[in-house]
Amino acid sequence: MFNLVLKDLLVLKKNxxxxxxxxxxxxxxFQQIGGSMLAASIVVFSYMMVQLACAYDEKNKADILLNSLPLNRSTIVIARYISTFIFTAISIVYYLLLSGLIKVLHLPxxxxxxxxxxxxxxxxxxxxxxxxxxPIFFKMGYIKSKLLNFVLFFGVFFGGAILLQELITNKDQSTLQRVVQFLNEQSTMQVAVEISAVMILLLFISFMFSLRNYKKREF
Known part of the structure; x- marks a missing residue:
């Protein structure tokens, strides 16, 4: 598994x-969106790296090679998910370096x-x-899922921003107020644990679908 993750890092080293x-x-x-600047930087960078890793695998027919080796398909799927979080860590390091440089140089x-x-x-x-x-990639491959990926990314990225803005500006803010009240009644640690639990659940569901789709795929 380590070698599969390392493969992604080596293939993407120029990127x-x-x-x-x-x-x-x-x-x-994103100068005008405050603290969301960090989240936007992490998501855009990490997702781009995931896309490039998938594209390089398709271009180099990596799946055919990997499936000819004594590797479980579950190992291949897990490695791609682990790579995603490594990309996230790299993006945070880049953000910290740039933030420090901007402050040192007193850039506007x-x-x-x-x-x-x-x-x-x-x-x-x-x-x-x-x-x-x-799960779509592991079922269809990079090329066939390219259009769906485009719609998905911009739909979530811009759709989420529009939805958030609508919640904030809507005259009937009862839903937003209930959410804010619920969060305010809990400690930061409680909120972090709850969000983490939801993320782990989503990740597990996604992994199971990816594994099922990849096991059914023929090369």
């Missing part, structure tokens, strides 16, 4: 060099600190997007 540029673009583009850009809330929000969004996409 990682440009990763810091992706994060910088996010910082510049707002940067927001890395926080538990920001990381959890990013992980939730990333698990939601990848949790839907990866």
């Amino acid at each position: 990682f060099l440009f990763g810091i540029v992706y994060i910088l673009i996010m910082i510049v583009a 850009l707002k940067v927001y600190p890395v926080s538990l809330e920001g990381i959890l929000g990013a992980l939730f969004a990333l698990i939601l997007v990848c949790g839907i996409y990866l």
